[in-house]
Amino acid sequence: MNDKIAYARHGNVAVLRLENPPVNALSHAVRGGLMAGMDRAEADTGVRAVLLVGAGRAFIAGADIKEFGKTPLEPHLPDVCNRIEASPLLVVASMHGVSLGGGLEVALSAHYRIAQPDARLGLPEVHLGLIPGAGGTQRLPRVAGVEAALDMITTGRHVMAPEALAMGVIDQIEAGDPEAIGLAYAKALLYEEAARRPVSEMPAPAPVDWDARYAAVLRKGRGQISPAQAVRAVQASVEMPFDAGLKAERAMFRELMETDQRQGMIHAFFAERAVSNLPGLEGIAPRALTGVGVIGGGTMGAGIATAALLSGLRVCLIERDTAVAEAARGRISANLAGALKRGKISQEQQDAMLDHALVLATDYAALKDADLVIEAVFEEMATKKTVFKQLDKVCKPGAVLATNTSYLDVNEIAAGTSRAGDVIGLHFFSPAHVMKLLEVVVTDQTTPDVVATGFALGKRLGKVAVRAGVCDGFIGNRILNTYRSAADHMVLDGASPFQIDAALADFGFAMGPFAMADLAGLDIAWAMRKRRAPHLDSRARVGKYADRLCEAGHFGQKTGAGFYTYEQGQRVGTPNPDVMSLIEAERAARGITPRDFTDAEITRRYMAAMANEAARVVGEGIARRPLDVDMVLLFGYGFPRFWGGPLKWADLLGLPALLADVERFAQEDVFFWEPAPLLQQLVSEGRNFDDLNKAG
Structure with a gap:
């Protein structure tokens, strides 16, 4: 045992609680602790069941990213999963928060699974250029069937608990403290004299047209090989005995580990997290952001306004006349209707955004209280300079003045104001409420707290914000x-x-x-x-x-x-x-x-x-x-x-x-x-x- 796995006994149930904050990643210490915990439970006289549960906000979020790129140390995760599944005790996983990648593979190695209503499950390894390597491609098809397993594994999408229950991935949903709920479930199973139920002993699922499915997934992935390889791994779960399927999965996993695509996707994974961490902004607080202005309600301006509304900001949109402003409202309304249809917002939220959070105006004076104003007018220097002269007159001291220009010289735009340090480029990509990229264009005089405010806005809008210098076209x-x-x-x-x-x-x-x-x-x-x-x-x-x-x-x-x-x-x-x-x-x-x-x-x-x-x-x-x-x-x-x-x-x-x-x-x-x-x-x-x- 170690400090990552806490052992406790409640009657005839042993509890192994993962304590590796913040999300119980499967580090070397966690893997070793799980092995030792299973040994202890089996040696503990009178214990008939083991409960696996995570402390904090998740069951297990997956592999420990600090170990990426390093030589893995024993025990390896496939051995941990096989050890859990082979236990003569009844093993129950109580899942909350996220159970992703190796986390779901650990849960699938348990004999029964119970989850909180808002729990999320997934096998997202394809996003790292890999496939599940600890039995996920072999166990998931046995509990959910080939179609559901292929969908989850080849897309890497997360599945909410109700869908997972319908698929057969989990056995029960119940709200409450994960440990208390899991203990009650384990004791109920023992009372009912429920049998151990190793997934490896379940019958193989029915086959599909594997070659056709492989070709379709490869075509959809536009050349990415890991989703298509996952099809072959799931095929092994149908056509091979379980142990042979595990070996085939592991061989495919190791082959993918050596590919350029895996290196590229690992790079993308870490770079996405590092790109907004700029050394020059350490300790710099952004300015307050509660209300923003948008100049222009065309496709781009309406998209920017939509993104701001969806993030909970108040928006004042300026157009040249009432008719054009109403047309802009229509575009924003259509954008929000799309978010409603996708389940991103409720009808009540959409109504509140359109009726209260959004204000339309034709006079720049309406922007006097805005914390940040984004200009999204025609891509022509004289037009933009005219807008910024107006903003310079009406905006409060300390308001950030931003241009959405795609190419033009932001230094020149800033020079036309009396507050060049407050001017920045915020280059959105169309449609602005969908595209994740935001280029934060820093002029020669932009102050550090204005740069920090640009990045803070990007984070609030759910964008990947990237710092860019001034040149024709930026980055x-x-x-x-x-x-x-x-x-x-x-x-x-x-x-x-x-x-x-x-x-x-x-x-x-x-x-x-x-x-x-x-x-x-x-x-x-x-x-x-x-x-x-x-x-x-x-x-x-x-x-x-x-x-x-x-x-x-x-x-x-x-x-x-x-x-x-x-x-x-x-x-x-x-x-x-x-x-x-x-x-x-x-x-x-x-x-x-x-x-x-x-x-x-x-x-x-x-x-x-x-x-x-x-x-x-x-x-x-x-x-x-x-x-x-x-x-x-x-x-x-x-x-x-x-x-x-x-x-x-x-x-x-x-x-x-x-x-x-x-x-x-x-x-x-x-x-x-x-x-x-x-x-x-x-x-x-x-x-x-x-x-x-x-x-x-």
Whole structure:
């Protein structure tokens, strides 16, 4: 026994209470304590049952993240689970809070399970590039059936206690103190002379079409291998004896532990938790936040207002006239209706938000008491400066003034006010009440407590907030512009937009750059190109074929045609037959003889451009750390999570190989493919981007 497992006896029931705050993670000490506790209970004369229960706010939240990446020490979790299940005593698990990953596997090794009404269960290992490795893929199908088990394991989703009861994962739901409830249940089972019920001795479930299911899960995962591998592990639970299935599961688990995808997803897991922890904000208190203002009620402004309302903030939204303001209310109402439909809020909460928390106004004076105001008007500098001059006049001292600009110079916007230290960029991504990314853009004069307030708002809104410096496009859009240009160059040289989109979807992106442009609206990028045109370097290659589409009124999904054509109400299009003729005409005018590109070459060039520019962004201090770039691309741009982000991908590829690619491509276009100084430095020093993350 040890200080992580408390042993107590209540009549003929021994209680093993896990005491490893805050969530009873399955550390080495906990695993050893469980083994010793089972030994003690079995040696304790008169004990007929064992109750497993967690102290604090959870049963067991899963593995101990402090042990990730380290060589696991005995006893290993599969041995602990097998030891619990093999006990001659009756073993009961009383579950509250969360029982995730190894926590659910421990519960499944008990003979009976009781849970609190609000308990949550799940096997989320696929989110770390793994599968359950301590019997989860073998035991869960035996109690819940193949379909339910595949759904839980391949998605990693959490299941609430009532659903778990219906599935057969737990046996009873009862509210109360978890230990008291568990003791009563164990004693009732003993009184009823209930038999031990090891899951391993239950019959194997019925099979499904395994190959079809594997292919469907692989396709849905866009290249992520762990969910598909989980299908094969569950298949083993049906086709093999239990012990052989356990060995097959463990072999698959160990194979996945060695994959790049597992490294990428572990990196994403830790980076998501580290990205908001900025050394410069230690001890800096944010300003008070109870009421916010939003300027502009279009799609973006309405989304920002919705996010603020859902977080419990009061919102004053300013529009130019009453009719436009009412249209904004309609957008917000529709957004909240979606949250109601998904069960995120109640009807009463929705009514309160619309009737009391939201105020519409046409006069900036209504913002006099706002703690923070977010401008979300047209992406044009003069317009934004006009808004900020008004805000400077009416907002109270200490109010934070924020711009949602995607590209414009926040320093210039701040300079037009008398309170530059109170100005910050808060770049939301559309739809703002859904997308998790928030770029917190810090100007030359933004005060530390205003930066802290930006991050505090992000946390309250449930966003992944990332610090960014001021440049054209900040972190995400600046890098986007570069890799989008790389795709443009490949189109000019012989690839088709449709081949590029398909190759990058196979790599794992949610969609390729041309399908994404259709979704965002081709007119947005068109306006940006026109804004940049007077300042464009003469050496830059910029295709004109997209401009021709826009000139014809084809702006993507919203007009029914762009690079793809879209049937009414459809989000997935078919290639627009007019596009290739525009491209071919431009190639001819430029004197370009098109060549073939392989999918592998497309992916390598696209990723090299992205990683090289990302290295430049870090080297210039626009992003403080490589992980900041990775989180921006993961949460704002559909980058495949299993690669961890573009700079984690670069580390996995190897920085010497990346630099060699960039230098080779530079022989064709030295201007576009100039190697980032930071990339060159890291290669010369034998270091990688993760070394910079560890340095802080």
